[in-house]
Amino acid sequence: GAVVSQHPSRVICKSGTSVKIECRSLDFQATTMFWYRQFPKQSLMLMATSNEGSKATYEQGVEKDKFLINHASLTLSTLTVTSAHPEDSSFYICSARGGNEVTEAFFGQGTRLTVV
Amino acid sequence: RKEVEQDPGPFNVPEGATVAFNCTYSNSASQSFFWYRQDCRKEPKLLMSVYSSGNEDGRFTAQLNRASQYISLLIRDSKLSDSATYLCVVNFNKFYFGSGTKLNVKP
Numbered sequence: 001g002a003v004v005s006q007h008p009s010r011v012i013c014k015s016g017t018s019v020k021i022e023c024r025s026l027d028f029q030a031t032t033m034f035w036y037r038q039f040p041k042q043s044l045m046l047m048a049t050s051n052e053g054s055k056a057t058y059e060q061g062v063e064k065d066k067f068l069i070n071h072a073s074l075t076l077s078t079l080t081v082t083s084a085h086p087e088d089s090s091f092y093i094c095s096a097r098g099g100n101e102v103t104e105a106f107f108g109q110g111t112r113l114t115v116v
Numbered sequence: 117r118k119e120v121e122q123d124p125g126p127f128n129v130p131e132g133a134t135v136a137f138n139c140t141y142s143n144s145a146s147q148s149f150f151w152y153r154q155d156c157r158k159e160p161k162l163l164m165s166v167y168s169s170g171n172e173d174g175r176f177t178a179q180l181n182r183a184s185q186y187i188s189l190l191i192r193d194s195k196l197s198d199s200a201t202y203l204c205v206v207n208f209n210k211f212y213f214g215s216g217t218k219l220n221v222k223p
Contacts, residue, residue, distance in 0.1 A: 006159075034210065034211060036213075042215070043203070043213050043214060043215035043216055044160070044203070044213040045213075046210060046211070046212065046213075049210055091157070093159055093160075095211065097211075104148075104150050104162050104165060105205075105211050106162075107159040107160055107161070108159060109158075109159050110157075110158070110159045112157075
């Protein structure tokens with residue numbers, strides 16, 4: 001199956017700093033990438049959808065200036081958590097989908113962010 | 117109303133049991149449907165797609181009822197290794213996840 005690589009898998013940062021998470025599709029062109037956040041014992045919550053070469057679409061309640069998403073190529077999307085605070089500590093997962101809209105999404109391994 | 121709703125469980129069943137999960141969705145224009153499995157602290161992995169005519173993959177059977185807007189997953193002859201959280205996913209331009217149903221299969 002298709003492979004999506006997400007990096008880093010785990011990061012600890014100080015409050016006020018920024019953290020960048022990368023999501024790469026390794027063997028297919030990801031026209032659409034999704035970013036999710038999952039708090040403990042809760043479901044995956046869609047944060048934003050990005051299409052290659054265009055601005056991301058953010059879900060209601062997600063601050064676009066805090067969670068910067070860049071999808072500059074068909075194989076790479078990045079999520080930058082700016083001025084991170086302890087409440088941003090969560091499990092962030094990306095997923096990628098190819099050109100056919102009905103194909104399933106493939107997930108990265110996830111990034112566990114801890115802000116101290 | 118949430119786009120996708122699931123019973124969170126947990127469902128505690130003995131090995132060998134048959135267990136079924138349901139999931140309802142709100143958007144009648146939803147295009148495709150999936151069941152994912154998520155183990156603790158891991159990323160979700162595709163278990164199976166759900167087709168209108170229903171589909172089976174070994175011990176797993178998925179069904180879709182568009183009229184009532186729900187999908188189901190049936191697991192037969194449960195194994196200990198089936199213990200996980202099962203996520204219902206509905207696609208209408210974006211992928212929306214249910215909260216997941218936790219399954220515990222006990223010896």
